[in-house]
Amino acid sequence: MPAATGILGLGETLLGPDALPPPPLRHALFASLVVLAAIFHLCTAGWGEIQNGPEGEYAGGARQMLHSPDRFVPIRHGIVAPEEPPLLYWTLNVSYRVFGVTTVAARLPSAFAMIALVALTFLIGEALSGYWRAFVAGLIQLSLCGSFLWGRMVTPEPLFAVSVAGAILCIASGYHNRRHRRWWFNGLWFCSALAYLTKGATALVLLGAVILLLALFFREARMRFPAMLHWSGLLIFAAVVVPWHVWLQMRFPGSLGAIASSQWLLPFMNGVDTPGAEHVRITRFLLGHLVWWYPLSLLVLPALLFSWRRTVRPHEISFSDAVPLFWMAAGLAPLLIIPHRQHVDSLPVWSAFSLWAACAWDRASLRSRIAGVALAALACVIGGVAARAATLAPVVFGWTAGDHLFATDLALAAVVAALCAFVAAAYLLWRKEETLAVGLLILGVLPLGLTIAEANARRGQHASFAALATFLPANLGTDGELLYEGSLRSASSLGFYIRRRFFVIDAPSASSTERVSPEHRLTRESALEKLGAPHPVYLLLHKDRVPWWQEQLTTRYHLYHQVGTYGDYVLVNNQP
Incomplete structure (x- = not known):
């Protein structure tokens, strides 16, 4: 009697075996990143007062919503503003009701968003290039000097950055994971809805540009991305977004017209400007990002200048390489065109920069790495001298009040610690101990970020x-x-x-x-x-x-x- 044989399905013959469970080292690296991010962002949430400008507008408007009859509708300068994207106001309301109306409660949504952003940077890097490069990218995201300034402010950008990063994670995972592709693409629509409720249609343009660029350059993406248009994903987006607009139109007739002329619908297209906002010139915007993205902005600069083909590899670019590049292009291109740009507007692409910088550092030659370390150390010395001379705050940060904010013993200690880390990292690189060198480089500049946070907190007496x-x-x-x-x-x-x-x-x-x-x-x-x-x-x-x-x-x-x-x-x- 013939032996019974099983019949293999099409999926079992074409798909590889299930992935092995991740090793304990991966979990340890991920947990250490989240713990470090929680320590730095939660412990500094109470530093300084709520300052004039965007912080006061959002924090004050959310406080006034607590006593408003329309408690779900944003308030701006004491006036109900249904045209404002509501998600930040809602999170602030929840924080106020749980923790009270305090400075810490106002900054908690941004702090939790920055912690989640570090975690999502790791997960995106893991989906694209493995958990070790993901860990380096997460460390870069955590140690960027700008994160200690713009990541602590009460603005929609941290929530927007988290929503965009979540959508990018769903795109990358859905591209690689055939079995759960529909679930990942449904998650893309959910994250897109959250991003829309945070910054309006700008979020859809950014994510749509990333998807379009990937589809144009990769045949596999053109074959797999049509699954994004499944009715279940569209239903999820509509279930999150449509009820809010329907309720607004019923409660405030004509609100849809106000939304069409506000920042919900492409402020960089229709010319809507924020009254009283200080616009940043393009040169200052670009030079400022050398500071916000320090130290990686200088560590990878020699590799880009002298061996860019080896670093970028334009003729053999893969999907994993293209995701952060297209992400940065879609997010930064409008900011280079519009006149009313702000430094914080680029925060949603900082994770993309961290992922790309981790890849660029991995491909750089030994000489380029040592040259980058020397350049970063030189910039650290120049910054320390400028801080002692009380010129760093007005020149780099544009803080006209409180010129001596950085002229403190803490700033001097941070500069010395960073220089020691740079010297030790250069020695480790020469000895081919690249893993220890990367960790020492990134962790060594964390005191510089804390110095920026402390200086901004002391600026509160002038700006609050x-x-x-x-x-x-x-x-x-x-x-x-x-x-x-x-x-x-x-x-x-x-x-x-x-x-x-x-x-x-x-x-x-x-x-x-x-x-x-x-x-x-x-x-x-x-x-x-x-x-x-x-x-x-x-x-x-x-x-x-x-x-x-x-x-x-x-x-x-x-x-x-x-x-x-x-x-x-x-x-x-x-x-x-």
Whole structure:
């Protein structure tokens, strides 16, 4: 009797065996990355106050949402703003309700997002090139100097970067994993929906550009990517995004028109600008990234300049090499074109840079590596001298207030530690101990990142009105009023620290496009009349405007009482 034989299916004959379980070393490397990221980002979340600018706008708007009848709708400068992408506001609301309205609670969503970004960088690198290069890329992402500055700010960019990184992980895993491809591509649509709720249609353009570039250059991608258009993925995206817009249209008729003219729909295409925002010139933007991406921006620079064919390998580029390159191209190209760019706008592609830098360092020759270490050490020395001379903060970071923020013993110790790490790494590279050299290089510059975070925290006394918030409640009383002259963005921290509304005076230099409720906007003549009231009235104005107000108040009331100074601003009241 013939023996029974099993019949092999098509998938069993064409597919290889299941992957072996990852070794314990892989789990240890991944866990160490997450723990290090948690230590650095969670422990520094409470450093410094909420500063004026984007931080105050988002943190203050989320605080005002707690007491708003439309508690799910973002608030900007005290006005309901249904055109604003809501995801950051929602995460801030959850953090406030769990931990209270504090500085730490405001920065926790960004801190957790940066931790998740390090983890996703590792997972993307593992899917593309193996767990060891993934670990190096994760270390690079963790140690970038810019992460300690822009990654700690209350802005949508950390959440946006995590959503984009999650989508890229789904693209890479779906490309390689045939068995679970549909699940990975469904995850792509879910991450795309989160990115859309964070930054609007800009997220879809970025991810669409990455997918399009990969499909154009790789035949396998053109064969596998059509599975992304399965109805289940589209349904997931619609289930996340559509209910929010439907509810907004029902609650605020005409809100879809406002969204169409706001940052939801391609601000770099329709020319929408953020009032009061400081635009970064293209030269400063590019040079600034040498600092934000330090030390890897300089470590791989000699290899790019003198052996770029060996580093990039343009004639034998693989899918794993192309993903970070196309990711960076899709994210940076619009920023090089639009005039109203910000340094933090590039944060969603920092993971791509980390992945590419890990690959470039791995391919660089010994001479290029040692030259990169020497270049990074030289830049460290120059930065240390500039810090002691009090020129680093205004020149590199654009901080006009507090020129001596880096002139501290902590900065000097960080520079010495980094130089020692560079010298030891160069010796290890010469001895062919590349693994130890990479770890020492990256971990050795972490104190520099902490120095930047500490300097930014000490800058809070010049760029925040937290100290003013501790003074006003006891002096305003129940019937007191606060007047402010200037741009709302320049005083946005007031919305986070002060629990009452204040009046905004039309300043000569303030942007007329800023939205202020009519009942809280004053002309200068109306403000002068209010300052004649018997109850306490405080006026906050820029120091450059002091002569004009001093003349007006002295002429009308024979009184000019300056209470104190807060950074570049002066506080005046109407009490003798």
